[in-house]
Amino acid sequence: MIPRHVAVQSRRDRIKGVIVHNPYLPYPVRIDEITVETEDKSLKTFKFVFLNPGDEDNFAYRAGQFAELSIAGLGEIPIGIASSPTEKGFVKFTVFKTGKVTSYLHAMKEGDVMGVRGPMGNSYPWDLLEGKNVVIIGGGFAFTTLRSSIVHMLHPDNRSKFKDIHVIYGARSPGMLLYKDELMAWAERDDIHMHITVDGTDDPDWKYHKGFVPAITEQEAPPGTADTYAIVCGPPIMIKFTQPVLDKLGYGHDQIIMSLENRMKCGIGICGHCNIGKELVCKDGPVFTLEELNKTPKEY
Amino acid sequence: MKVIQIDKSELEAGLGKLEKAFRLIGPVKEKGYHLFKTLDSGQKPDLDYMNTRLSARSILYPQSEVMFEFSLDKADEQYAILREPEKDSQPRAVIGIRPCDADAYAVVRRNFDTPEYKDPYWLKNFEATTLVGLACSTPCPTCFCTSAVSGPFSDKNLDIMLVDNGDHYLARIATEKGEKLAADAGWQRPAEGAENRIEDLKLAAEAKIQSEISTDNLANQSLNDLYEAEAAIWEPEAFACINCGTCTHACPTCWCFDVQDETYGKSGFRMRNWDSCMYPLFSLHASGHNPRGTKTARVRQRFMHKLKYYVDKFEQGIQCTGCGRCVRLCPVNIDIRRICNKMNSYDPETCSCAVTS
Ligand SMILES: Cc1cc2nc3c(=O)[nH]c(=O)nc-3n(C[C@H](O)[C@H](O)[C@H](O)COP(=O)(O)OP(=O)(O)OC[C@H]3O[C@@H](n4cnc5c(N)ncnc54)[C@H](O)[C@@H]3O)c2cc1C
Ligand code: SF4
Ligand code: SF4
Ligand code: FES
Numbered sequence: 084m085i086p087r088h089v090a091v092q093s094r095r096d097r098i099k100g101v102i103v104h105n106p107y108l109p110y111p112v113r114i115d116e117i118t119v120e121t122e123d124k125s126l127k128t129f130k131f132v133f134l135n136p137g138d139e140d141n142f143a144y145r146a147g148q149f150a151e152l153s154i155a156g157l158g159e160i161p162i163g164i165a166s167s168p169t170e171k172g173f174v175k176f177t178v179f180k181t182g183k184v185t186s187y188l189h190a191m192k193e194g195d196v197m198g199v200r201g202p203m204g205n206s207y208p209w210d211l212l213e214g215k216n217v218v219i220i221g222g223g224f225a226f227t228t229l230r231s232s233i234v235h236m237l238h239p240d241n242r243s244k245f246k247d248i249h250v251i252y253g254a255r256s257p258g259m260l261l262y263k264d265e266l267m268a269w270a271e272r273d274d275i276h277m278h279i280t281v282d283g284t285d286d287p288d289w290k291y292h293k294g295f296v297p298a299i300t301e302q303e304a305p306p307g308t309a310d311t312y313a314i315v316c317g318p319p320i321m322i323k324f325t326q327p328v329l330d331k332l333g334y335g336h337d338q339i340i341m342s343l344e345n346r347m348k349c350g351i352g353i354c355g356h357c358n359i360g361k362e363l364v365c366k367d368g369p370v371f372t373l374e375e376l377n378k379t380p381k382e383y
Numbered sequence: 384m385k386v387i388q389i390d391k392s393e394l395e396a397g398l399g400k401l402e403k404a405f406r407l408i409g410p411v412k413e414k415g416y417h418l419f420k421t422l423d424s425g426q427k428p429d430l431d432y433m434n435t436r437l438s439a440r441s442i443l444y445p446q447s448e449v450m451f452e453f454s455l456d457k458a459d460e461q462y463a464i465l466r467e468p469e470k471d472s473q474p475r476a477v478i479g480i481r482p483c484d485a486d487a488y489a490v491v492r493r494n495f496d497t498p499e500y501k502d503p504y505w506l507k508n509f510e511a512t513t514l515v516g517l518a519c520s521t522p523c524p525t526c527f528c529t530s531a532v533s534g535p536f537s538d539k540n541l542d543i544m545l546v547d548n549g550d551h552y553l554a555r556i557a558t559e560k561g562e563k564l565a566a567d568a569g570w571q572r573p574a575e576g577a578e579n580r581i582e583d584l585k586l587a588a589e590a591k592i593q594s595e596i597s598t599d600n601l602a603n604q605s606l607n608d609l610y611e612a613e614a615a616i617w618e619p620e621a622f623a624c625i626n627c628g629t630c631t632h633a634c635p636t637c638w639c640f641d642v643q644d645e646t647y648g649k650s651g652f653r654m655r656n657w658d659s660c661m662y663p664l665f666s667l668h669a670s671g672h673n674p675r676g677t678k679t680a681r682v683r684q685r686f687m688h689k690l691k692y693y694v695d696k697f698e699q700g701i702q703c704t705g706c707g708r709c710v711r712l713c714p715v716n717i718d719i720r721r722i723c724n725k726m727n728s729y730d731p732e733t734c735s736c737a738v739t740s
Contacts, residue, residue, distance in 0.1 A: 106500045107653075111464050138514040145580055155463040157649045213580050245432045285645055329482050345674065348642045348658075351500045355639030356384045356658070356665065357672075358684075361692035364497070382612045382666070382674040382684075 109153040109198025110138040122258030146231040151200030161347045165227040167234035203350040218249040222317030251279040253296040279304040297324040307334030336374040388574035395569035406475040438635030439484035443508040456649040476513040483704040485540040486533040487635030516541035530595035531705030535586035596723040608731040621682035623715035628659035630709035
């Protein structure tokens with residue numbers, strides 16, 4: 084058994100005289116706020132603040148990246164970053180309750196201490212998207228890094244860098260939409276085209292779309308011109324039926340951007356868990372164009 | 384490079400001197416098989432061996448290792464905050480590692496030591512270790528190192544290579560670490576004309592290697608064509624596999640790991656444990672979806688990784704040193720040599736392999 088009381092070491096260490104960072108060591112964070120997002124309570128948003136000064140700067144990220152949430156004694160899970168780099172002082176993640184770690188996390192309280200390790204992965208291609216029309220297509224709870232992207236693009240410092248922004252976002256019912264207040268607020272703005280939809284609802288006051296995401300995409304998405312890019316995140320079934328619609332609208336496969344999820348452990352390209360062919364989803368992804376995915380085995 | 388001569392009768396005394404500065408690790412025989420162990424004071428490594436049953440991977444990368452520890456005592460100021468445990472950083476020397484296992488360290492280093500991320504556990508162990516290898520004068524029948532990325536006298540990743548020459552070893556010192564170890568052991572006697580002798584022994588050993596693989600066409604093959612060669616390669620090869628994971632655990636060039644937290648009373652540990660792509664859990668999502676849900680998909684992953692993905696990604700040859708362990712230990716005779724030759728000779732036009740053995 085390893086002695087428990089050893090001196091707390093710094094996160095930096097020396098290899099060949101060079102100081103290196105232990106990339107497996109999470110930053111300690113405190114849960115600052117927990118928001119229940121959906122009526123079935125299966126999704127909660129966790130807002131974290133870093134315990135150590137300086138860690139927030141070390142965690143500088145781009146929309147589309149993810150992190151490993153670490154709970155001592157339970158393990159780590161990869162979760163997309165839902166806050167935007169333009170939001171300072173905290174990081175946010177929205178988590179679906181499904182297994183061991185996510186269930187424990189759902190039972191944690193504001194004030195509890197845990198860890199965040201990252202940021203990881205490549206992010207959406209922001210350099211490429213500059214000066215372009217951006218069409219965001221999301222379904223279900225895969226809207227987290229899309230929220231990050233929308234908040235990033237709508238920030239006064241950034242909005243002028245993009246042309247038209249369209250968002251098509253669907254959930255089963257109004258109560259299952261993530262970030263509902265923000266969605267409604269964006270729908271009132273004139274610098275973003277919101278197309279919110281639900282599979283069905285009895286609510287007589289529902290003033291947005293009804294129907295599945297692929298159908299709404301067909302009605303509302305702009306045509307696939309050379310300077311229009313689509314970012315698509317959602318359940319496999321949604322992606323399967325949205326792709327032919329985008330093909331029909333004229334989007335090239337290099338203009339369709341997707342974010343993958345595979346089982347992960349290290350998140351930094353070392354443990355070998357997440358590969359699709361020679362690509363590692365954690366390090367070379369999770370964001371790929373459809374053109375890139377056409378060249379890899381379909382192991383996701 | 385300098386060659387010295389070490390009489391077999393001097394070896395023990397030299398190792399005795401090394402005990403002060405190094406933790407010594409060497410092959411010992413237990414329950415009928417050789418394995419690498421830390422030697423007790425005065426214990427001799429058994430250099431009269433073919434190869435260890437499991438590879439030397441665990442010397443730098445233990446099968447199960449503590450990454451972090453933490454307190455789960457709420458009264459503790461450091462409650463739930465991970466910290467690195469103190470690790471043994473003492474210099475160590477492996478006496479009698481075979482060239483293929485040392486070359487395997489170079490293969491896996493490309494994974495653990497990348498421009499973006501450094502694995503501190505592997506790298507610190509690697510730096511603390513001096514490798515005193517033992518050239519193979521009588522290779523096993525299942526070895527094919529000469530056509531993989533190694534050879535019976537390959538010392539490109541050794542600090543010192545010992546060559547058995549009757550009543551003495553010829554020792555070729557390749558690095559500064561090797562110089563230091565030889566000096567500490569008091570092994571200094573120059574061996575005149577030894578390079579020629581080593582070259583002769585090397586050629587003789589290479590001539591004894593009975594099997595070889597062809598890898599020349601692997602890089603040219605299309606990744607997707609090989610992946611899709613189900614009927615010609617993957618289904619027949621996977622047919623008998625029981626997904627036991629023996630091949631991956633015995634292999635010196637496999638590196639995959641799982642991370643698990645373990646708790647014990649009010650203390651906890653984040654551990655990493657070797658994992659295997661042969662296990663269904665390796666790629667299972669929380670939703671129940673498994674991108675490699677069939678054993679055919681998992682067998683394909685193992686061989687595609689070693690013989691195609693690695694080849695394309697690093698452009699440094701295959702991820703296999705030809706040690707032959709997986710060939711010897713597979714309970715159903717799945718043979719990487721045959722699979723490699725099939726992949727190398729696969730013709731997507733006819734969906735068949737020109738070489739099938
Ligand atoms: C890049 C990326 C971004 C993600 N973003 C989000 C997000 O924003 N919100 C969200 O709710 N979920 C997200 N997920 C899925 C989330 O990681 C899994 O639901 C979670 O790991 C399940 O953990 P568990 O311990 O509760 O489940 P268990 O089934 O008990 O899983 C045990 C372990 O398996 C691994 N694992 C299981 N399923 C997955 C999976 N689908 N992906 C990766 N590792 C898995 C984890 O290491 C986990 O600790 C994301 C996954 C990836 C890869
Ligand atoms: S794949 Fe087989 S022969 Fe090659 S290094 Fe691993 S165990 Fe040895
Ligand atoms: S040792 Fe043989 S049977 Fe076992 S997993 Fe490997 S290939 Fe399959
Ligand atoms: S999660 Fe470890 S390699 Fe991708």
